[in-house]
Amino acid sequence: MTEDRASADVLQSALAAATDTRVLTAGTDVLGRTGSVFAEAFGTPTGLPSAQLIADGNTWAVAGEQVGAALRQAGVGLGEPFIFPAVPTVYASYDNVERIREHLRAQDGVPVVIGSGTLNDLVKLAAWELEREYLVVATAASMDGYAAYGASITKGGFKITRYCPAPAAIVADYGLLAAAPGRLTATGVGDLVEKIPAGGDWILADALDIETIDDDVWHLVQDPLRDSIAHPELIAAGDAGAIRGLSEGLLMSGLAMQAHQSSRPASGAGHQFSHLWEMEGLGLDEEPPLSHGMKVGLGTISLCALYEVALNRDLATLDVEAAVAAWPTWEQMETRVRGAALPPEVTEAAVEQSRLKYLAAPELRARLERLRDLWPGLAQRLRAQLLPAADIQHRLATVGAITHPSQIGVEEARFRATYVRAQMIRSRYTLLDVLLEANLLEECVAELFAPGGFWGSQPWRRPGEVTN
Ligand SMILES: [Zn+2]
Known part of the structure; x- marks a missing residue:
């Protein structure tokens, strides 16, 4: 009581x-x-x-x-x-x-x-x-x-x-x-756990003066979050206290989005993985259809893995001039988006979303200099916010959620391309943008899929086969 x-x-x-x-x-x-x-x-x-x-x-x-x-x-x-x-x-x-x-x-x-x-x-x-x-x-x-x-x-x-x-x-x-049913609770965990890397994305956007963190709203989502996902085994067992924690986390997150009039407090690049797959119709014809939270959970693992790779780099020594020199003109960027094999109905919207966040070279230089100068403290904040990808993957496996792309029939090349395409479909600024602008996205993603990398060390299996 x-x-x-x-x-x-x-x-x-x-x-x-x-x-x-x-x-x-x-x-x-x-x-x-x-x-x-x-x-x-x-x-x-x-x-x-x-x-x-x-x-x-x-x-x-x-x-x-x-x-x-x-x-x-x-x-x-x-x-x-x-x-x-x-x-x-x-x-x-x-x-x-x-x-x-x-x-x-x-x-x-x-x-x-x-x-x-x-x-x-x-x-x-x-x-x-x-x-x-x-x-x-x-x-x-x-x-x-x-x-x-x-x-x-x-x-x-x-x-x-x-x-x-x-x-x-x-x-x-x-x-x-x-x-x-357990699968519905598992999908709720997937939706909630994304608030961890989404918080990282907001920290980045805040530090780079793109989207300021609203402290009150931040606390509504982030304060109950860790407790809500602390005991996946109890959630899986349907324990009343654990389900209450999960439910409250989800309620708080919904109310926070109302308070902020934006999904920023509760949705980062991990959600963009899910949105892209939804736009592509992934799992829509299954019975029951592949749920939002299952895709978001997988997007969460994907982003936490990318954060780990990014945080292994010392961006305090970032070669800003080299990144600016490699930055595409808007025309080149548009060509890149149009060539990304997005569903045709999505392409025009993706061009518009990409245009909204495109920076000309001088502004990019200023942003990257700021990133470089802030990096030591920023990296520390991010490390405190994030959880290891393997930890998230384990928690999601414990509640019976999707933990590997092969479980939903996404083969390696398509999954790898998701890291690139997901950046294009929303103007929301996330880790994907930081890495793209710093000319590091390609090499960070390559590292994930290389032998010994997070995804490279996990064999692709046939759909339906259980991983972990
Ligand atoms: Zn969601």
């Missing part, structure tokens, strides 16, 4: 900083409070609106009756629920957004979605298109998106992120989250 209260205080302070979410109840056995949360968030002096429940067969089975009962008990009227079948897994497609939207449109009422990942994203966008707020009852600690704005939706075969506000109210019942 005391522990519940202490963690509740931390969450409430994060909630105070959030822009969209007004009411949050997280704890043990809190499903029964859904009605009072609903009333607090959506009640007006003239009464309560009705609610429209959306679920799938799985989430309805674990929480549908209880949520419905709690709402009725609070005097909330309920329309006919919209329940997707349990199988096949609901797909995060725009078709499904439209199906939900048309169902919702038929009557007034506040959407209440029972589900964390795909279902939440679908309802988030459908509700936004109807200019309605909504409530989410989380059913798995599978990603930070249930407390964040934005929805990742596939349209025309490609996954895109659409803007839409975060839920106005959130109910997170730790018992329910602990009972979720």
Whole structure:
């Protein structure tokens, strides 16, 4: 109870900083409070609106009756629920957004979605298109998106992120989250652990005067992070305390993105690996589709390995003039992006994103001189922030997450190219940019794949074969 209260205080302070979410109840056995949360968030002096429940067969089975009962008990009227079948897994497609939207449109009422990942994203966008707020009852600690704005939706075969506000109210019942299938919890660990190298990326962007760290937001994400991932074996065993830590880490991260109005606090180059694979449609046709957090976890290992290689170099002795001499003109850079074999639909956006962060030679020289001069202290800050790639890989293996590209059918050449392509698709400044600008990206990546390097020493296996 005391522990519940202490963690509740931390969450409430994060909630105070959030822009969209007004009411949050997280704890043990809190499903029964859904009605009072609903009333607090959506009640007006003239009464309560009705609610429209959306679920799938799985989430309805674990929480549908209880949520419905709690709402009725609070005097909330309920329309006919919209329940997707349990199988096949609901797909995060725009078709499904439209199906939900048309169902919702038929009557007034506040959407209440029972589900964390795909279902939440679908309802988030459908509700936004109807200019309605909504409530989410989380059913798995599978990603930070249930407390964040934005929805990742596939349209025309490609996954895109659409803007839409975060839920106005959130109910997170730790018992329910602990009972979720292990693969969903594993994907949540993958999404959360990326905040480690993402923090490194933000430290770099801050030091080079590109994107200042907001201390309050930083602490929301980074303070609970290490504890949240400290005991992967307990997370894998469904231990209530460990699942609570994971869930809180994800909630804090979602609320921090609201507070910052940007995904910077919770997303770095490790996420860009995942975004690129999503744009390429990797694993979309699997049943269930390859999840966000599984790809992000692998991106996290990839970035931590690259940080290790980078931190083995002494950039205090960087040859700035040689790097400036090797720097492409914008025309050459554009040619490079266009030649990177990105999906055609992604190429134009990648050119634009690359243009946004492209520097002319004089500015590049100034930035690299700053990097060189700051390096001793900066490297120290980064070492304190990061964890070894092998450590992250071990933790992810312990919870049953993806730990090697061959498990998702990505062969070595494609994976190696991901280190180069991921830099192109977002203007966000990360370690990939630092190394590209210092003319070190190619040689650092080569080192990872050389015999004895992090990836070079791990044999590529057939999909499905387990590594570690
Ligand atoms: Zn994520």
